[in-house]
Amino acid sequence: MEATLFGYNEAQIAQFGLTFGVGAFILYMLFIVFNLARESKAGKFGTFILFLVLSFGMLGFLAKNIIQWVLEL
Numbered sequence: 001m002e003a004t005l006f007g008y009n010e011a012q013i014a015q016f017g018l019t020f021g022v023g024a025f026i027l028y029m030l031f032i033v034f035n036l037a038r039e040s041k042a043g044k045f046g047t048f049i050l051f052l053v054l055s056f057g058m059l060g061f062l063a064k065n066i067i068q069w070v071l072e073l
Contacts, residue, residue, distance in 0.1 A: 019065075026058045 002009055008016075033054045037047040 030055065
């Protein structure tokens, strides 16, 4: 018998956490980058560079999920 929590197994809970938990964390990190750019008065170009450099890893994570979704079709 497989253990469940509210009717969900471990794989389903892990997938939910990976999708929505990490997604929420990415949004929070984008807010932090925006706040950093605003408080440092970086200007338009500086804000663009901050978002580009500090958000590059998040873009890779999102691209990986999109590629997996497309390959499963």
